[in-house]
Amino acid sequence: xxxxEIENLSGSGVLTTRLDAxxxxxxxxxxxxxxxxxxxxxxxxxxxxASPFDLxxxxxxxxxxxxRQSDLLIVSGTIVHKQAVIxxxxxxxMAEPKWVIAMGACASAGAFYDNYCTLxxxxxxxxxxxxxxxxxxxxxxxxxAVTELxxxxxAGVPPRxxxxxxSA
Amino acid sequence: MSSPSLDRFxxxxxxxxxxxxxxxxxxxxRVEPSGLRDVLRSLRDEHGxxxxxDVTAVDRLELPDSKPRFDxxxxxxxxxxxxxxxxxxxxxxxxxxxxxxxxxxxxxxxxEREVYDQYGVRFRNHPNLKRILNHKDFVGHPLRKDYDIKxxxxxxxPDDLMDEMRKLRxxxxxxxxESVLLNIGPSHPAMHGxxxxxxxxxxxxxxxxxxxIGYLHRGFEKSAEKGTYTHVIPxxxxxxxxSSVMNxxxxxxxxxxxxxxxxxxxxxxxxxxxxxxxxxxDHLVCVAANLVDVGALTNYWYLFNERERIYDVIEALCGARxxxxxxxxxxxxxxxxxxxxxxxxxxxxxxxxALGDVERLVARNRIxxxxxxxVGAISAEEAISHGFTGPCLRACGVPNDLRKDExxxxxxxxxxxxxxxxxxxxxxxIWVRMEEMRESMRIVAQAMKKMPGGPVNVDDKRVSLPxxxxxxxxxxxxxxxxxxxxxxxKPPAGECYGSIEAANGELGFFVVSDGxxxxxxxxxxPPCFYVFSAFPRLTEGGMIQDMIxxxxxxxxxxxxxDR
Amino acid sequence: xxxxxPLILVVALALIxxxxxxxxxxxxxxRRTERTKGEPYECGIPQPAPPRRAIPVKYYLVxxxxxxxxxxxxxxxxxxxxxxxxxxxxxxxMAVFLAMLVAGLVYVWKRGALxxx
Numbered sequence: 001x002x003x004x005e006i007e008n009l010s011g012s013g014v015l016t017t018r019l020d021a022x023x024x025x026x027x028x029x030x031x032x033x034x035x036x037x038x039x040x041x042x043x044x045x046x047x048x049x050a051s052p053f054d055l056x057x058x059x060x061x062x063x064x065x066x067x068r069q070s071d072l073l074i075v076s077g078t079i080v081h082k083q084a085v086i087x088x089x090x091x092x093x094m095a096e097p098k099w100v101i102a103m104g105a106c107a108s109a110g111a112f113y114d115n116y117c118t119l120x121x122x123x124x125x126x127x128x129x130x131x132x133x134x135x136x137x138x139x140x141x142x143x144x145a146v147t148e149l150x151x152x153x154x155a156g157v158p159p160r161x162x163x164x165x166x167s168a
Numbered sequence: 169m170s171s172p173s174l175d176r177f178x179x180x181x182x183x184x185x186x187x188x189x190x191x192x193x194x195x196x197x198r199v200e201p202s203g204l205r206d207v208l209r210s211l212r213d214e215h216g217x218x219x220x221x222d223v224t225a226v227d228r229l230e231l232p233d234s235k236p237r238f239d240x241x242x243x244x245x246x247x248x249x250x251x252x253x254x255x256x257x258x259x260x261x262x263x264x265x266x267x268x269x270x271x272x273x274x275x276x277x278x279x280e281r282e283v284y285d286q287y288g289v290r291f292r293n294h295p296n297l298k299r300i301l302n303h304k305d306f307v308g309h310p311l312r313k314d315y316d317i318k319x320x321x322x323x324x325x326p327d328d329l330m331d332e333m334r335k336l337r338x339x340x341x342x343x344x345x346e347s348v349l350l351n352i353g354p355s356h357p358a359m360h361g362x363x364x365x366x367x368x369x370x371x372x373x374x375x376x377x378x379x380x381i382g383y384l385h386r387g388f389e390k391s392a393e394k395g396t397y398t399h400v401i402p403x404x405x406x407x408x409x410x411s412s413v414m415n416x417x418x419x420x421x422x423x424x425x426x427x428x429x430x431x432x433x434x435x436x437x438x439x440x441x442x443x444x445x446x447x448x449x450d451h452l453v454c455v456a457a458n459l460v461d462v463g464a465l466t467n468y469w470y471l472f473n474e475r476e477r478i479y480d481v482i483e484a485l486c487g488a489r490x491x492x493x494x495x496x497x498x499x500x501x502x503x504x505x506x507x508x509x510x511x512x513x514x515x516x517x518x519x520x521x522a523l524g525d526v527e528r529l530v531a532r533n534r535i536x537x538x539x540x541x542x543v544g545a546i547s548a549e550e551a552i553s554h555g556f557t558g559p560c561l562r563a564c565g566v567p568n569d570l571r572k573d574e575x576x577x578x579x580x581x582x583x584x585x586x587x588x589x590x591x592x593x594x595x596x597x598i599w600v601r602m603e604e605m606r607e608s609m610r611i612v613a614q615a616m617k618k619m620p621g622g623p624v625n626v627d628d629k630r631v632s633l634p635x636x637x638x639x640x641x642x643x644x645x646x647x648x649x650x651x652x653x654x655x656x657x658k659p660p661a662g663e664c665y666g667s668i669e670a671a672n673g674e675l676g677f678f679v680v681s682d683g684x685x686x687x688x689x690x691x692x693x694p695p696c697f698y699v700f701s702a703f704p705r706l707t708e709g710g711m712i713q714d715m716i717x718x719x720x721x722x723x724x725x726x727x728x729x730d731r
Numbered sequence: 732x733x734x735x736x737p738l739i740l741v742v743a744l745a746l747i748x749x750x751x752x753x754x755x756x757x758x759x760x761x762r763r764t765e766r767t768k769g770e771p772y773e774c775g776i777p778q779p780a781p782p783r784r785a786i787p788v789k790y791y792l793v794x795x796x797x798x799x800x801x802x803x804x805x806x807x808x809x810x811x812x813x814x815x816x817x818x819x820x821x822x823x824x825m826a827v828f829l830a831m832l833v834a835g836l837v838y839v840w841k842r843g844a845l846x847x848x
Contacts, residue, residue, distance in 0.1 A: 036355065038354075046453075050468070051472070067772060077362075085326050087355075089777075093767060116387060118320075
């Protein structure tokens with residue numbers, strides 16, 4: 001990766017840790033969500049972006065519905081098998097680094113739709129960084145998830161998309 | 169239920185048609201497959217039943233009279249007026265097919281596709297008999313009783329919809345065609361996450377639209393057959409999730425009809441307040457999202473603030489902001505809390521200000537008017553043929569509202585008006601919703617003033633849980649509690665249709681009971697399913713930006729559309 | 732030289748910012764390749780048809796008309812900066828220029844080229 005080369009050039013770790021810190025600061029404070037909202041959790045996500053809870057305080061104001069322009073995929077709502085193909089493709093089309101939040105019980109584990117058409121959790125098709133329980137989760141839970149993700153980015157934890165083997 | 173029109177129909181019944189007695193007072197006619205089309209056409213043309221509410225089927229495999237196996241049900245209603253008629257027909261098992269009625273009613277097109285998808289009953293001469301809710305690689309028919317609920321089937325590639333598009337284009341090959349194919353959705357901001365439309369564009373003008381749904385088909389019907397009648401209530405929350413409590417009330421009203429129970433006066437008044445608050449919540453989301461789609465972003469914040477105010481009141485009442493699950497069969501989960509009145513007064517005080525702000529921003533705004541006036545217009549006759557109900561039908565000028573046509577819970581005692589539009593375009597649909605919010609506020613104010621005292625649950629051992637002091641005190645109450653929870657409420661065996669005027673239109677529940685505590689079938693009549701079936705008609709000939717403005721005005725909630 | 736300093740600053744920013752965005756993010760960003768990542772975005776569905784060669788001529792018309800009137804607006808700016816020095820002569824000259832373009836606008840309007848359909 002680019003950072004290794006810079007480190008080799010400079011000979012010491014100082015420049016890269018500074019650079020790394022700047023990059024991490026930039027990434028955590030400008031997470032652009034892709035609200036992949038299918039069901040009820042999407043309405044709660046709309047409430048999170050609205051004024052009383054205001055997600056933009058945490059830098060995540062710019063919701064972009066295109067995978068080319070966003071780096072945080074928030075799956076809010078039930079994913080059924082018909083939709084799973086679409087989700088997989090949208091996730092694949094996002095550029096690195098990318099994080100995934102599974103908002104709600106349906107995205108995390110299928111919730112009480114234990115039946116023929118519902119995916120029992122999006123982690124069957126894409127790697128997930130943070131799961132938010134709830135049906136739907138309170139907006140404070142979503143804000144907690146985003147701040148927890150920011151804390152992890154700060155701590156240097158790589159996104160799940162980079163920690164898995166193969167083409168995921 | 170009887171009317172002069174139905175009495176005339178009854179007097180002309182011949183051998184192929186007979187009336188079936190129904191334990192719940194519904195009017196049901198049984199028809200042989202050969203006479204089906206004639207009976208339905210006669211009901212439509214000569215007796216005024218021009219609104220085909222729903223087509224569904226019952227798999228009688230586990231019921232006593234199980235040959236022939238499938239019973240196809242047609243639910244009809246006049247567009248102004250409220251009596252309902254069911255026409256039921258059992259196709260033979262060897263040739264599981266009926267003649268289509270999609271040429272008589274456009275709403276039958278998608279309804280029959282769903283019956284084919286879920287039960288496997290074919291419809292001869294149907295223009296496009298394709299799966300609608302399940303994906304294209306699905307094998308089998310999931311609502312049949314012999315399909316295991318947990319048997320999942322994965323999809324590897326989405327449907328490219330070119331078979332339907334080629335038919336619309338008249339078979340022209342893509343290379344020779346002048347126009348561009350564009351796929352909109354399901355992952356698209358204006359498509360609310362779960363709708364897809366493949367459009368054939370000539371410049372900016374839409375020539376053909378092929379919609380696809382089923383991206384949120386979560387198996388409500390099959391899940392409802394798994395647990396008790398009370399277990400279905402949380403599932404109903406998630407149908408139209410913008411106004412969950414309305415779905416609860418619609419379902420509980422149907423089961424109460426089957427049991428012959430009328431909720432207490434207090435419960436009825438509280439239900440009216442919640443119905444109207446739910447209507448306000450739903451219209452707030454619809455108008456906010458629609459205005460965002462046409463570019464008026466500020467209104468989203470104004471309107472969502474009011475939704476938060478309503479959330480606060482409902483959260484204090486039942487613990488949940490969005491998916492309420494507050495209503496029970498026979499009444500409510502518990503009584504109102506101490507600050508409810510002040511909360512509602514706060515809503516009634518602040519909501520007019522927000523609506524006024526929105527009006528001042530958009531009502532005479534040239535850009536907004538150019539975007540929505542005349543866009544996505546539909547005539548009343550076509551809307552009725554497509555099965556429209558609710559604000560979308562009222563915007564076409566038809567004063568169809570169950571709260572006036574078939575009053576329940578005391579709606580005829582309140583002073584309020586039905587809001588009706590003139591042109592049936594996107595502007596009318598938005599404005600009907602804005603004005604309906606004001607009428608709902610009037611009803612809430614009147615209902616809160618007249619709120620009677622008393623219990624909120626009927627004193628009926630079949631449905632109401634005994635108080636906990638009794639349950640821990642004597643054995644009869646303990647057994648009663650145990651039976652209601654473990655075995656469930658047991659409505660008498662039979663088929664019943666009940667409905668309410670939900671925010672999107674007539675939300676109906678067709679429930680089949682086999683006498684046990686588990687429902688045999690719970691079919692939702694989703695208002696926005698029929699509204700969305702008119703989407704090609706509403707968008708063809710217009711421009712692509714008009715499609716976005718139109719879609720927002722229809723208020724398509726995928727939870728209700730796909731169930 | 733003083734008068735050119737802002738201009739040089741703007742040009743420098745215009746060159747450096749895109750260079751930074753392209754070069755630095757290319758160098759420092761993580762990279763993983765996948766077949767579907769490179770395919771065009773069409774709301775999660777594989778593209779139904781490859782893009783066509785021909786584009787309706789209406790787009791060209793709108794673009795050309797826009798260009799003409801935009802360049803006219805661009806010419807107004809330097810004139811606005813120095814019009815006092817040019818005095819009446821400058822005013823009349825500009826008025827003639829504008830009159831010719833307004834005549835063109837009226838012609839285009841009457842011919843219906845501003846209607847989309």
